[in-house]
Amino acid sequence: MELIGYKFSKDLDKLRKELDQCNITFLHAPLFNPSMKNVGPVRRALRLKTFFNMLGPMVNPSRPQNQVVGVFNLELARMYNYLYQKSNVNYCIINSLDGYDEISLTGDFKALTNASDRMLSPSFLGMPEFKPEELAGSGDVPGTAYIFMKVLTGKGTNAQNSVVISNSAMALATYFPKKEINQCIEEARNSLSEGKALKMFNKLMALQ
Numbered sequence: 001m002e003l004i005g006y007k008f009s010k011d012l013d014k015l016r017k018e019l020d021q022c023n024i025t026f027l028h029a030p031l032f033n034p035s036m037k038n039v040g041p042v043r044r045a046l047r048l049k050t051f052f053n054m055l056g057p058m059v060n061p062s063r064p065q066n067q068v069v070g071v072f073n074l075e076l077a078r079m080y081n082y083l084y085q086k087s088n089v090n091y092c093i094i095n096s097l098d099g100y101d102e103i104s105l106t107g108d109f110k111a112l113t114n115a116s117d118r119m120l121s122p123s124f125l126g127m128p129e130f131k132p133e134e135l136a137g138s139g140d141v142p143g144t145a146y147i148f149m150k151v152l153t154g155k156g157t158n159a160q161n162s163v164v165i166s167n168s169a170m171a172l173a174t175y176f177p178k179k180e181i182n183q184c185i186e187e188a189r190n191s192l193s194e195g196k197a198l199k200m201f202n203k204l205m206a207l208q
Contacts (some may be wrong), residue, residue: 001026002147007208022059022204032061058083068171070101071108074110090114092174094167098132103166105130105159113174125169125185134159144208152198157172165189 004007008028009015017081018025052195055075056067067089073079077095084091093112096104103109107129112118122129135155150156151164170186173181191197 003141004149005205005208008042018204020208021207022200023203024200027060027062033059039057049172054079063088066175068092068094068167068174070094072099072101077110077112081117085114092170102134103163103170104132105166106132107165108133112168113175113177122166125181127165127166130159130162135144135163151192152201153196154193154195161192 002027006026008026008031010031011030015027015153017024022136028201054071055069057080060067065088067084069084069091071080071081071093072095074095076096077093080093084093091114094101094103094107094109096102096107098104098105098107108119110118111120117204138147147156147160151160165185165188168191169181169184171182172187173179176184
């Protein structure tokens with residue numbers, strides 16, 4: 001985001017303006033959680049997952065009432081589910097069984113919510129199954145930014161677009177629990193294919 005031109009900020013007026021005009025803003029964790037910022041260098045030096053990888057979503061200072069959280073294994077998904085059940089948050093916890101902390105469409109995934117605990121497949125979302133190599137990133141920031149913009153401008157691959165649509169649809173289904181998942185898929189697909197997401201992103205960038 002920063003490479004593309006977004007300016008991280010904790011200026012509440014700027015963030016509110018982005019929310020009001022674009023329905024989106026970015027809360028950069030180190031600016032809002034100074035204590036987490038202090039452990040950043042240690043985490044990078046260790047080069048392995050620590051408790052802080054798990055703690056982040058639980059100490060979000062904005063305390064969102066609707067939340068989609070991706071986790072890297074089922075044990076952590078169950079732990080999050082136990083903790084979130086004790087809160088008043090409307091949530092969905094996602095884990096792809098092959099180790100991805102999102103709906104990867106590379107196999108089945110677990111979705112735990114306030115109301116259900118389901119094992120789902122790509123076909124549940126009306127999506128095909130993809131190979132991991134079809135979704136491989138570049139491994140660096142410029143390459144990742146390139147893929148990000150390619151998808152937003154309608155030039156993403158079928159695999160890339162499908163994963164973005166699937167995760168967006170799950171977020172919509174979490175926020176609007178009465179909507180059928182196929183409706184959410186259609187809304188997410190239209191947002192991408194009709195350029196609505198790109199238009200809103202450009203509007204956000206114009207405020208920087």
